[in-house]
Amino acid sequence: MEPKPIEATSSILRAAAVATFQIILSPLDQRLFAMFPGPLSAKPVPPMDWENLICAPQLAENIRLLSMVDPRYLSKDQRGARDLVATHADAAIDGCQRLIEECTRAMRIIGSKRNACSVMHWVPAEIIVEIIWNAMDPALGSVSLIQLANTSQKWRKVCLGTPKLWSRVIVDSTTHIGDIKTLLSRVDSYPLSVVMRTDAKGGGYSNVLAIMKLLFNSENMTRIRDLDLDICKGSLRLVKQLRSTSTAQFRSLAVNVEGCASGDPLRVFANGSPGLSTLRLKGRLPMAKQLARFAVGTVTVLTLKGSDANRVVLKASDFASALRSMPLLAQLDLCNVGMAVEKAPTGPTFIDLRHLKRASLEHTVDYILWFLEYVQFPHSAQISLNIGHTPASFSSCGQKITQILETQRTKGGRLDRRLTKLPSYSASLSMQERYYLPSFHLTLSVERTDFAAACAGHIEIITLHYSSSNIDALWRALPLSEVSVFSLQPGDASYSRWAEFPSHLASLANHLTAVETFRTSWPPEWLHHLNFLFTKTPGDNVTPQRDVKLVPRLHSVVFHAVQFGVVTLPLPTNNNSDKQKKATSPRAINRVNILRSIMNSWRTARGQDLSFSFMDCTMTDVEQRYMARSFETFRLQTSSG
Numbered sequence: 076m077e078p079k080p081i082e083a084t085s086s087i088l089r090a091a092a093v094a095t096f097q098i099i100l101s102p103l104d105q106r107l108f109a110m111f112p113g114p115l116s117a118k119p120v121p122p123m124d125w126e127n128l129i130c131a132p133q134l135a136e137n138i139r140l141l142s143m144v145d146p147r148y149l150s151k152d153q154r155g156a157r158d159l160v161a162t163h164a165d166a167a168i169d170g171c172q173r174l175i176e177e178c179t180r181a182m183r184i185i186g187s188k189r190n191a192c193s194v195m196h197w198v199p200a201e202i203i204v205e206i207i208w209n210a211m212d213p214a215l216g217s218v219s220l221i222q223l224a225n226t227s228q229k230w231r232k233v234c235l236g237t238p239k240l241w242s243r244v245i246v247d248s249t250t251h252i253g254d255i256k257t258l259l260s261r262v263d264s265y266p267l268s269v270v271m272r273t274d275a276k277g278g279g280y281s282n283v284l285a286i287m288k289l290l291f292n293s294e295n296m297t298r299i300r301d302l303d304l305d306i307c308k309g310s311l312r313l314v315k316q317l318r319s320t321s322t323a324q325f326r327s328l329a330v331n332v333e334g335c336a337s338g339d340p341l342r343v344f345a346n347g348s349p350g351l352s353t354l355r356l357k358g359r360l361p362m363a364k365q366l367a368r369f370a371v372g373t374v375t376v377l378t379l380k381g382s383d384a385n386r387v388v389l390k391a392s393d394f395a396s397a398l399r400s401m402p403l404l405a406q407l408d409l410c411n412v413g414m415a416v417e418k419a420p421t422g423p424t425f426i427d428l429r430h431l432k433r434a435s436l437e438h439t440v441d442y443i444l445w446f447l448e449y450v451q452f453p454h455s456a457q458i459s460l461n462i463g464h465t466p467a468s469f470s471s472c473g474q475k476i477t478q479i480l481e482t483q484r485t486k487g488g489r490l491d492r493r494l495t496k497l498p499s500y501s502a503s504l505s506m507q508e509r510y511y512l513p514s515f516h517l518t519l520s521v522e523r524t525d526f527a528a529a530c531a532g533h534i535e536i537i538t539l540h541y542s543s544s545n546i547d548a549l550w551r552a553l554p555l556s557e558v559s560v561f562s563l564q565p566g567d568a569s570y571s572r573w574a575e576f577p578s579h580l581a582s583l584a585n586h587l588t589a590v591e592t593f594r595t596s597w598p599p600e601w602l603h604h605l606n607f608l609f610t611k612t613p614g615d616n617v618t619p620q621r622d623v624k625l626v627p628r629l630h631s632v633v634f635h636a637v638q639f640g641v642v643t644l645p646l647p648t649n650n651n652s653d654k655q656k657k658a659t660s661p662r663a664i665n666r667v668n669i670l671r672s673i674m675n676s677w678r679t680a681r682g683q684d685l686s687f688s689f690m691d692c693t694m695t696d697v698e699q700r701y702m703a704r705s706f707e708t709f710r711l712q713t714s715s716g
Contacts, residue, residue, distance in 0.1 A: 134170050141167060190227065203233045207240055216245035216270065218254050238265035246271045246286050255286055259295060266300035266324075273306045287314065291343065296320040301327040311340050322348045328369065329378075332358035339364055352376065359385035362412075366397040374401040375430075381411035383438075390415045391445055398426045398450070407434040414441035427451050437461035437537070440468045447475035454483045454521075454532050461514075461537040466545040473552025476519070476534055480554060483532075484521045498522045499559040504583065505566035506573060513572050514539050515579055522559060547582050555586035561626075562594040562635075563605070570601050577604070584608055590626045594633040599670040600644060609677040629681065632674075633688045639666045639698060667698045671705055678706075 146160050190196070207230065212219040217240060224234040234240055241262040244255065269290060273283055289295065302325060306314070311332055325348035330341065339361060347368050354369050355378040356362060362379060381387035391414055398404065431452040436443045436459070443460050462472050484497050503518040520533035538546060608625050643661045678685055687706055
């Protein structure tokens with residue numbers, strides 16, 4: 076049978092598509108048109124080769140016939156038949172290729188129609204702006220909009236029409252100056268947020284200097300509201316080459332310099348910023364000059380940080396003058412800041428920081444003592460003090476903290492006139508892992524009453540694990556003997572860390588003579604480590620005071636936010652053959668069974684008056700009934716009730 080001539084301007088894929096459209100869409104044609112209230116366009120927006128789609132069925136028939144022909148069985152004399160098959164095959168292949176191209180175009184057109192049916196098509200532009208703003212790559216900033224803008228035509232339109240999205244400028248040694256020029260051209264007059272990070276190993280100083288000159292010229296500098304400079308010492312020399320410009324519009328300034336900086340590296344900002352609200356200075360900078368320049372009445376956040384290798388040195392008089400210039404200060408962070416020796420020190424008067432909400436002082440013992448002595452802050456402030464490992468400062472810090480807590484307690488008693496005596500204290504102990512070294516966090520506060528709950532703050536005392544041998548001097552100076560509620564939290568440390576330092580907790584327990592309520596969030600499998608708190612005669616390895624009952628007034632134990640369920644623990648067992656303890660394979664145990672055994676041992680040591688409560692614990696109904704049958708004083712409650 077002679078094959079039919081091939082009219083190749085289509086492909087088999089178009090034939091299948093046309094056949095499918097005829098079968099599926101024909102019954103829906105009238106209904107689809109009836110859904111639209113307005114007239115439909117008779118022509119598509121992009122031109123298409125509809126002839127290829129019309130000829131697709133003929134192409135499919137020709138391909139079917141070609142598949143039935145095997146040229147290998149043609150004789151040498153049938154050269155014309157071989158040439159005809161080759162010609163038709165080339166035409167069919169060409170038709171398939173054109174069909175693929177037309178189908179690809181059709182898929183893009185139909186895909187846009189399909190995307191228009193999505194809910195995102197009706198999402199307001201304001202919400203899309205927030206989605207794009209939060210989807211930016213934090214390492215690239217607004218440069219990442221080049222990829223995000225290609226998500227859809229609507230997103231691209233929103234990106235190009237929203238200057239805010241182009242205002243986050245992040246510069247490093249690999250940033251191209253052309254990208255920065257593109258951002259500046261699209262941001263219009265919207266305020267800029269600039270982050271500049273350079274590395275001594277990254278190099279590219281010539282490129283960084285060109286970007287600095289572009290950003291810090293007289294035109295663009297007035298558009299910068301937030302500036303974050305994290306630069307190496309080599310790039311700092313580039314900053315000194317810039318001309319001094321106006322920085323009156325700054326709202327946030329953060330400078331981090333690697334290494335030691337000499338002179339005045341920030342003289343480019345010599346005019347100051349009268350509207351500054353956040354000031355963060357890190358590295359060994361001349362802090363006195365910077366504080367004199369940027370300490371204004373609108374600052375609410377102040378951070379001064381050095382490093383272990385490069386400590387910041389600051390005179391107390393300069394720091395006091397800066398704090399007096401910032402009466403609205405709400406957050407203060409000091410780390411590795413040393414106090415410079417003054418030839419004729421004049422004792423600073425009291426500094427009133429009545430708006431202070433949080434203060435953190437780390438590795439700066441001199442300024443911790445100075446802060447506790449001269450700074451007056453509200454009772455609602457949350458103070459964190461890392462007193463380090465210097466034994467000489469333990470007693471002094473403890474005494475000053477006790478004076479502050481006593482003042483807060485006296486004021487709390489005056490607020491609540493129904494109290495017949497002053498409120499007691501509450502304490503909480505946890506362990507945190509910092510740079511692979513554990514640290515103990517003791518939080519002290521005045522016990523909250525109905526009237527004083529709104530103004531109750533706390534003081535957190537951080538001590539390092541290797542200061543346990545001298546920590547008793549701190550415990551004696553603190554008002555631990557008047558603590559009535561003691562909480563023990565695991566923190567982010569593992570049980571093995573707690574087991575390494577039992578003396579730290581034991582020496583603290585020796586001073587908790589007035590504790591009536593003990594709270595803990597430890598998992599039940601950890602609680603056997605606390606047996607020394609409830610036994611009548613602690614061992615020598617835990618406390619030096621033998622035959623002394625710890626926390627003698629304890630009558631209530633509260634388990635707070637304890638996770639129950641099944642836990643897998645390796646349990647030792649006796650081997651009958653050699654009578655030696657060997658570790659068996661892990662065994663699944665319900666935490667309720669572990670806790671029930673521990674509670675029984677505590678009840679035996681303390682008597683039947685010891686009550687147990689569970690607050691915000693994940694306990695099933697079966698587990699609740701099981702514990703209620705075992706303990707008459709069992710109570711389950713929530714924090715709200």
